[in-house]
Amino acid sequence: MKRLILIPILFLSVFSNAQDQDPKAKSILDEVSALVKGYKSIQADAVFTIVGKDKKVVDKPQAWKIQVKGQKFRLEIPGTSILSDGKTLWNYNKDAKEVTIKNFDPSSDEMNPAKIFTIYESGYKYKYEKEEKIGPTACHVIALYPSVKPERKKFHTAKIYIDKTKKQIVRMVMFMKDGGTQTYDIKAMKTNVEMPDNLFTFDTKGLKPDQINDERDL
Secondary structure: OOOOOOOOOOOOOOOOOHHHOOHHHHHHHHHHHHHHHHOOOEEEEEEEEEEOOOOOEOOOOEEEEEEEEOOEEEEEEOOEEEEEOOOEEEEEEOOOOEEEEEEOOOOOOOOOHHHHHOHHHOOEEEEEEEEEEEOOEEEEEEEEEEOOOHHHOOEEEEEEEEEOOOOOEEEEEEEEOOOOEEEEEEEEEEEOOOOOHHHHOOOOOOOOHHHEEEOOOO
16 A cells, blocks of 8 residues: 555545636536536446556556445455545455554545546646547546645646546546556446445454554544
8 A cells, every 4th residue: 555645636526727727628527527426326446557667567456446425435455445434434454454443534635436536626727638549448538737736746647538438537547756657447337336334334343452543533
């Protein structure tokens, strides 16, 4: 997890500086936003890849499973489960069998996979770049530039690839200030899947006290 940046702000409702935005990009992103907000739930399989400034893949690509229901989410990555019921955040290390528990602030830059689908909605300027295919899928490519405290971001530009037909984000590439890239490829996505609420809570029964690190402000 040390190599992961915090996924940028995504699930907010108001575009910043909308009058300064590329109108073609804005029209496409408005369509994507309307669809995302209409989903009761999202389930996606993704692959996360880090490439260093030497253009070599760092470690190996990670397979992610993302489940989102409103403000609730669950992220499964190799060795780790990250989940939240919208109030509490659990980070479970499967190898060490240890869990860290925190209060969850949806307005913060906490690890929230729900945000991967609407990154553009707050704190970014955007520009339509081109059309490009990912395999057989024709995509719009839109570049994003942080406009709120960009000096605090570890990346200077992000590019999102939007399926022209489904109006869904299928890839996001973040261009890091150190010269590397971080890529999120959405390999499969289902919407409006039934998800029980207990999917987004972590049961600490069975863990010993020294395996539970509770950092909540109770």
